[in-house]
Ligand code: GDD
């Protein structure tokens with residue numbers, strides 16, 4: 001079975017984390033998000049994978065290469081300009097000659113994809129769309145089905161007044177290659193807004209595949225933090241029970257004996273945690289970070305090579321690569337892009353989003 005993963009798009013909702021890297025390279029538990037998706041597909045014996053991408057292609061290709069290190073065979077289909085969710089699949093057509101999977105690249109799920117493929121084949125569907133229940137369907141694609149599970153209506157990003165079901169498009173599709181004939185080449189086309197409704201109009205058999213397995217779209221900062229909370233507390237069967245509530249410390253890391261660490265906490269390789277530092281999980285710290293004395297970190301995600309000086313207070317925030325938070329600074333509910341410096345004594349407004357390379361000085 002072949003799969004195409006959509007890894008393009010603008011990733012604006014994750015800015016400033018995605019100024020210099022694509023959404024799928026954002027680290028989750030200290031590895032790129034896409035690596036989790038590839039591992040998951042491999043678990044389901046899906047090893048021929050095409051990455052459909054459109055911007056910032058270099059970080060993906062240099063990390064994943066031909067996929068052999070990850071036990072899969074990777075191909076790349078690159079769009080000169082973003083072609084939308086259907087245009088991107090069409091652009092990968094040369095790799096797709098039998099029933100195939102198409103996946104939004106920002107979904108972490110425990111969906112039983114093997115059972116979904118079996119259901120698709122058994123029902124002789126042209127398209128099978130994974131469905132998941134959510135509390136608020138307005139940020140997703142609402143999908144209505146009949147008693148036989150056949151899709152009867154699509155409504156992308158409905159208003160509350162239009163919500164008729166809590167089942168939404170979970171961003172995983174099993175498709176027959178004939179579907180590609182409905183997509184014009186080298187044209188910006190949306191699979192959710194254009195191709196699926198067209199297939200429906202043409203009377204093609206499209207089925208929903210409902211599942212209550214763990215599912216999240218990590219494409220906003222809130223959901224990105226939520227994904228970490230969930231994985232670190234064992235909500236996904238892919239990472240329970242090894243991580244649940246634990247403190248995991250990477251190789252060559254030095255933790256001062258007076259440091260207080262309350263799990264779940266994951267610390268990468270080559271980190272230093274200083275005297276009386278206090279870490280209250282869920283916390284993830286990437287490789288090569290230094291946390292000096294008396295610094296407090298609560299419910300935050302820190303990427304690689306970040307320096308936190310003495311007496312820093314960091315709460316509910318995301319700090320990208322190579323940032324430096326100097327002594328006595330306070331950062332709450334904020335997102336720092338890569339290479340940001342926060343001067344000593346600085347207190348950021350909660351809700352700050354700081355662009356890469358910025359130096360933040362205290363207000364005078
Ligand atoms: N290659 C490529 N080219 N990929 C793209 C492009 C493009 O032009 N545009 C978007 N993508 C990728 C994104 O990177 C993401 O992995 C996926 O396509 C879906 O795009 P999002 O921008 O994340 O869409 P969404 O989250 O608002 O809505 C979609 O996902 C929901 C589930 O999370 C829709 O499919 C909804 O119907 C669905 O409910």
Ligand code: MG
Nearest residue numbers: 104106217219
């Ligand atoms: Mg999304």
